Amino acid sequence: CMAKMRILLVFAACLSSGKGLGLRTHLNRQRTVLVSPRFAPQQPSSLSTSSSTSTSAGSQLLTKEQGKDALKYCENLVRRHENEQFLCAMLAPEGTYAVLITLRAFNIETASVRESTTNQTTGQIRLQWWRDALDRLYAGDETQDLLKQPVVAMLHILLRRYRLPKELFLDVISARERDLETTEAPQSITQLIDYSEKTQGSLLDLALHTLIVHDHDYTAAFEAARHCGRCIGLSTLLRATPFVAYRGLTYLPNDLLMDVGENVGTLLQALQDKKLTPPLKAVIHEVAKTALNELESASSLLKKCPRDVNKIMLPVLPHKHYLQTLNEYDYEICHPKVIEPSGFAPLSLRLHLRWAAWRGL
Template identity: 30%
Template structure:
């Protein structure tokens, strides 16, 4: 395993321990590619948090597009330009024959993260999730078992929406006055809540919106979990995050606004092992 992949493994272990443990259930020769994919996901997801204005964020995302374009134009001259994550990702795309358009669509969707535009509807949130969280799961499935990966499309679709919905709930709890509002406008309207009410901490309105968003996330997570059992075992490491996602959602349902869970490492490992054996 070359140095860029070692760095990706370090990033995933540091920033996403749930996925780091899940990756251990993949075949050893697939783990470096999964870590490269997940490190890329983490790098692009954090762009909003590390820039103060949208333009620098767009420049960072364009840099990634340029790397993809260079790979497509001439694979022999492609390179990560000093970024170990980019180098590992480009090698992963080549060696696993992953579709470049999936990465381009993810980068395009991430532009939404840079602005405070409203999420118009549940359908729009589902589309956003499909191009980000769900896409990463499908790409991971392709890394694991290219032939069987299409069978995971429905599970990935529902799981991705649940991931985004839970992240929206946790983001609101962490910094409500400055958080981007990922709650769909049609959900807010249905419960008589506004974006301003969420950001200023209107207790009653926020409680109604949270309840509706939790139900939305639960519906999608339930659909994903129902489909998980039918997946070939070769694909399951890409979807083991359903276990910690369910823990977070149960914490939110129990009144913990942050949805944070700190599972004992052995308990986490046992939960993943049990999921693999279903």
């Protein structure tokens, strides 16, 4: 009853705001922030001053239409592969929609390397291409052969406005490279946490850098981003577990499996048969509990942060619901209700996200 009342209140708030549930007006306004014609704000100090040289060598800044096309590509990519993230970006703080969409598109491009390549060498070449692209962007390279890749074009636009630490992008790529180099299960849950922080945590950290205002203390916000990133990463790996099992892979750590007297072989067979034993459920429970502990730590920190910071952290909400659903179904990770994309119907997810954006996580 209380849940229904909460949804009705959010629905009323949506209507009273004049925006309705489609968010179309808000979204169209957000889309135009970074893609104005020949956008050239003051260049961050993290970029090389050699950009004027590359421009004079025959390159030009992106036109308005090129910027729109690049953003549209990123939108379609995120909507197709991470629709929950797309819905979260629609409720982002004013001016950050394109930032979040671009960061998620970068994540998809690098995360998909392992699944879309047939051998490790090809995957390493593709990830090295992204390293080289970032090096060129941070060096001020604006040549058309680089910017014809839509995600790179959007990163180029972001880097001309925001001071985004290069090492955070490189952390994501390094984590993907380590993931590419092995088909074995992680050795420990600590390894899983580190991977989650280097990928999802780094992306949230980058998003937060677009909110930084001089003389404001964002210590709690960045700490919350690390905790949210760990939660999202661990939850994502759990959600992927039933699917990667058919390729002979698992993300459940070896140390937890050995603690309950199981091994990777029995785990993979149980996942393929969709018959988990109590010891295997205990392993899943331990990973889920760790993720929820990270979320709890983040929530306490976010209470000290401005509302815009909470909006940046909205992507953790569907993962919170997934972990709660997993608990509700006794850690049956292959249960149809558990492996649904988010456990939310599209309208329900939008309402929950709007409620969290207004009330906080």
